[in-house]
Amino acid sequence: xxxxxxxxxxxxxxxxxxxxxxxxxxxxxxxxxxxxxxxxxxxxxxxxxxxxxxxxxxxxxxxxxxxxxxxxxxxxxxxxxxxxxxxxxxxxxxxxxxxxxxxxxxxxxxxxxxxxxxxxxxxxxxxxxxxxxxxxxxxxxxxxxxxxxxxxxxxxxxxxxxxxxxxxxxxxxxxxxxxxxxxxxxxxxxxxxxxxxxxxxxxxxxxxxxxxxxxxxxxxxxxxxxxxxxxxxxxxxxxxxxxxxxxxxxxxxxxxxxxxxxxxxxxxxxxxxxxxxxxxxxxxxxxx
Amino acid sequence: xxxxxxxxxxxxxxxxxxxxxxxxxxxxxxxxxxxxxxxxxxxxxxxxxxxxxxxxxxxxxxxxxxxxxxxxxxxxxxxxxxxxxxxxxxxxxxxxxxxxxxxxxxxxxxxxxxxxxxxxxxxxxxxxxxxxxxxxxxxxxxxxxxxxxxxxxxxxxxxxxxxxxxxxxxxxxxxxxxxxxxxxxxxxxxxxxxxxxxxxxxxxxxxxxxxxxxxxxxxxxxxxxxxxxxxxxxxxxxxxxxxxxxxxxxxxxxxxxxxxxxxxxxxxxxxxxxxxxxxxxxxxxxxx
Numbered sequence: 001x002x003x004x005x006x007x008x009x010x011x012x013x014x015x016x017x018x019x020x021x022x023x024x025x026x027x028x029x030x031x032x033x034x035x036x037x038x039x040x041x042x043x044x045x046x047x048x049x050x051x052x053x054x055x056x057x058x059x060x061x062x063x064x065x066x067x068x069x070x071x072x073x074x075x076x077x078x079x080x081x082x083x084x085x086x087x088x089x090x091x092x093x094x095x096x097x098x099x100x101x102x103x104x105x106x107x108x109x110x111x112x113x114x115x116x117x118x119x120x121x122x123x124x125x126x127x128x129x130x131x132x133x134x135x136x137x138x139x140x141x142x143x144x145x146x147x148x149x150x151x152x153x154x155x156x157x158x159x160x161x162x163x164x165x166x167x168x169x170x171x172x173x174x175x176x177x178x179x180x181x182x183x184x185x186x187x188x189x190x191x192x193x194x195x196x197x198x199x200x201x202x203x204x205x206x207x208x209x210x211x212x213x214x215x216x217x218x219x220x221x222x223x224x225x226x227x228x229x230x231x232x233x234x235x236x237x238x239x240x241x242x243x244x245x246x247x248x249x250x251x252x253x254x255x256x257x258x259x260x261x262x263x264x265x266x267x268x269x270x271x272x273x274x275x276x277x278x279x280x281x282x283x284x285x286x287x288x
Numbered sequence: 289x290x291x292x293x294x295x296x297x298x299x300x301x302x303x304x305x306x307x308x309x310x311x312x313x314x315x316x317x318x319x320x321x322x323x324x325x326x327x328x329x330x331x332x333x334x335x336x337x338x339x340x341x342x343x344x345x346x347x348x349x350x351x352x353x354x355x356x357x358x359x360x361x362x363x364x365x366x367x368x369x370x371x372x373x374x375x376x377x378x379x380x381x382x383x384x385x386x387x388x389x390x391x392x393x394x395x396x397x398x399x400x401x402x403x404x405x406x407x408x409x410x411x412x413x414x415x416x417x418x419x420x421x422x423x424x425x426x427x428x429x430x431x432x433x434x435x436x437x438x439x440x441x442x443x444x445x446x447x448x449x450x451x452x453x454x455x456x457x458x459x460x461x462x463x464x465x466x467x468x469x470x471x472x473x474x475x476x477x478x479x480x481x482x483x484x485x486x487x488x489x490x491x492x493x494x495x496x497x498x499x500x501x502x503x504x505x506x507x508x509x510x511x512x513x514x515x516x517x518x519x520x521x522x523x524x525x526x527x528x529x530x531x532x533x534x535x536x537x538x539x540x541x542x543x544x545x546x547x548x549x550x551x552x553x554x555x556x557x558x559x560x561x562x563x564x565x566x567x568x569x570x571x572x573x574x575x576x
Contacts, residue, residue, distance in 0.1 A: 023476055027315070030476075035469035038497045038538050039487050047472050048485040179467070181323040184335050188311055197336040199327050209326045250326050 003077045003120060003152040005111055011070070013106040017131065018065040022049040024189070025056040025098040028063060031186030032219040033179055042232045049098070056096040058237040059222035061138040062088065062215050063189045064096075064128055065104035071144070078122075079148035085214050086121070087143035087160070089241030093136045095234050101131040112159055116151025121159060141241070162243065163283040165266050170257035174224035175272065178212060180251040186216040211247040217254065218242060221269045221279050224256035229265050229286045238263075242282040246271075254278070263288060291365045291408060291440040293399055299358070301394040305419065306353040310337040312477070313344040313386040316351060319474030320507040321467055330520045337386070344384040346525040347510035349426040350376065350503050351477045352384075352416055353392035359432070366410075367436035373502050374409065375431035375448070377529030381424045383522050389419040400447055404439025409447060429529070450531065451571040453554050458545035462512035463560065466500060468539040474504040499535040505542065506530060509557045509567050512544035517553050517574045530555075530570040542566065551576060 029035065029046040034057075037043070044051040071078040104126050112121040122144040128137045143160065179185070183196040191213055194201040202210045222240055230236040248254060252271045256279075259266040267282035314335050317323065322345075323335040332339040359366040392414050400409040410432040416425045431448065467473070471484040479501055482489040490498045510528055518524040536542060540559045544567075547554040555570035 026472070027476060030469060030473055033469075035472040038468055038471070041487060044486070047469075048482070049480075050482055050486065180326055181318060181321075181335075181467075183326070184314070184323040185318055185473070188315060192337075194336070194338055198332070198338065199329060 003111065003146070003149050003154070005152065005154045008076065008108050008111055008122070011076070011108055013067050013070065016065040016067060016104045016106070017101060018104075019101040020064065020099060022054070022099045025060060027185070028060045028189045028219075029057050031182060031189055031216060032057065032059075032223055033176060033182060034223065036177070042227075045232070054098055055234045056098040057219065057222065058092055058096060058226065058234050059090060059219045059240065060096050061090050061092065061128055062140060062218070063191070065102045066126070066190070067104075067106045071146075077149070078146055082119075082146065082148040084145045084147065085142065085244055086145040087141075087241070087243050088215065088218055089141040089239065091139045091141075091239045092237060093138060094130075096137055097130060102137065103129050103131050111154050113152055113154035113156055114150050115156075119145060119147040119150040120152065120154070122146060123160065163241065163266065163281045165268060165281065166259045166261075168259070171260050172228065173255050173257045174228045175253055175255045176220050176224055177253045178216075178220065178248060178250055182216060182250045183210055183212050184250075186213055186219075191215070207247070209249055212250050214244045214247070217244075217248045217269065217278055220254045221256045221267060221282065222284075224254075224269075225258070225265055225267065225284050225286065228258060229260070229284070236287040238285040238287060240282070240284040242267075243280045244278070245280045246276050246278045248278050291399065291434070291437050291442070293440065293442045296364065296396050296399055296410070299364070299396055301355045301358065304353045304355055304392045304394070305389060306392075307389040308352065308387060310342070310387045313348060315473070316348045316477045316507075317345050319470060319477055319504060320345065320347075320511055321464060321470060322511065324465070330515075333520070342386055343522045344386040345507065345510065346380055346384060346514065346522050347378060347507045347528065348384050349378050349380065349416055350428060350506070351479070353390045354414070354478065355392075355394045357481075359434075365437070366434055370407075370434065370436040372433045372435065373430065373532055374433040375429075375529070375531050376503065376506055377429040377527065379427045379429075379527045380525065381426060382418075384425055385418060390425065391417050391419050399442050401440055401442035401444055402438050403444075407433060407435040407438040408440065408442070410434060411448065451529065451554065451569045453556060453569065454547045454549075456547070459548050460516065461543050461545045462516045463541055463543045464508050464512055465541045466504075466508060466536060466538055470504060470538045471498055471500050472538075474501055474507075479503070495535070497537055500538050502532045502535070505532075505536045505557065505566055508542045509544045509555060509570065510572075512542075512557075513546070513553055513555065513572050513574065516546060517548070517572070524575040526551075526573040526575060528570070528572040531568045532566070533568045534559075534564050534566045536566050
């Protein structure tokens with residue numbers, strides 16, 4: 001079944017509403033590995049609801065009020081078994097509240113046909129608005145790579161520009177370990193895909209063990225930037241975008257390599273144990 | 289303000305009802321450290337809701353439908369700042385369901401006056417009944433040591449018998465590491481006491497760092513027994529009782545030392561790093 005361009009561009013996502021609590025915000029932070037040093041007071045505001053300045057991590061926006069795995073609906077015409085999360089960008093208009101009711105609207109903004117042998121790119125956009133105040137909190141942009149769905153006769157471009165990293169050596173790096181049980185904790189924040197928990201499902205998909213959620217790796221890189229470029233102040237974290245390039249296994253160490261240029265932070269992340277780049281073409285904007 | 293024996297013996301705990309889900313059961317298991325090996329399929333049933341035989345850990349009974357920190361009510365007459373959790377016993381009448389609505393009744397069964405300089409012992413009992421089926425799941429017995437509340441003129445005995453450990457060397461042991469962030473994960477199962485999260489609160493109480501919940505240490509010893517004596521089969525785990533003797537710091541390793549005598553398992557637990565006994569006079573009953 002082929003993609004129907006007009007149908008997908010008008011896919012009825014509807015409004016999604018999610019109420020979450022301080023406990024949910026803490027659980028998200030614990031899934032990323034915060035709280036690993038019981039005496040670290042910088043991280044306390046993200047893992048303890050009575051801490052001064054208690055806050056949600058900025059990257060938590062990606063787990064709020066999502067549309068679920070909608071591509072699995074047979075009416076979508078998408079070969080959902082062949083889709084990959086290709087890119088993700090988070091633009092924050094206001095800090096993510098640590099407890100709130102969030103309302104989201106999702107739409108597909110463009111579908112690029114890369115050809116029958118190359119697949120399709122679906123560009124999706126989600127806006128998060130806090131229900132009570134009406135504050136627009138974040139806009140999320142994601143690119144889904146539908147590997148088996150090219151050649152449907154849609155537009156062949158333009159694709160979203162990719163952020164180029166500097167040619168120079170990084171200005172610095174931040175190593176953060178990923179707990180062996182990180183995927184089991186992270187999945188409680190709303191992505192129950194068994195690929196991240198069940199060794200048999202992971203093996204069937206060609207992996208030696210359950211893999212970490214891509215969005216968890218993104219959160220670890222976000223933590224690295226929050227730590228090294230924002231002094232753990234969530235209000236200084238303005239945006240983050242990147243390309244997913246390879247999976248991480250829980251238990252590995254993620255090194256985020258960072259270039260600074262004023263408010264612009266370029267970055268990529270690699271797994272130290274395998275020297276494999278897992279997140280690439282990263283760009284964040286931070287307030288100085 | 290002194291303890292009023294009759295008032296406490298008739299304390300109006302009321303019925304407490306708690307609905308919990310698979311996510312709550314998984315979170316409890318993760319707080320105890322299960323899931324540390326992503327390829328371990330023995331533990332999968334406790335951390336992954338789609339696993340074969342998905343179950344709650346037997347010791348989870350202690351966090352269900354509790355009466356809260358009722359001693360803090362000024363009407364109790366208890367110097368709540370001076371109370372310690374002295375003993376805990378769990379008797380399972382049926383496996384703890386991994387998701388259910390549990391109804392609990394709590395009562396104080398006796399208060400022993402050890403004298404003005406020695407404090408009081410409060411014996412408390414809680415029964416857990418699954419609401420839908422009416423199945424009696426567990427009876428919980430706890431001893432609170434109210435250090436500042438002796439000399440109220442109450443009965444001076446008898447105290448509950450304590451289980452004596454064999455004089456011989458243990459038959460075996462089981463070492464389980466406690467994550468540095470274990471207390472932060474465990475407290476999401478319902479005990480938000482800042483002593484387990486905030487370094488400043490811990491320091492004010494005389495500890496070098498936030499301490500682990502005593503009931504989390506109990507859960508780790510329960511895990512050790514489930515692993516070594518029950519092959520991770522929750523239906524074989526019948527009861528567990530122990531005395532708390534010292535706190536554990538997150539990040540330490542708990543060694544549970546075990547003596548087997550048919551269905552009776554005697555145990556104690558020590559922190560390897562400090563060679564300190566933290567749980568003592570332990571007795572569990574398991575089906576062979």
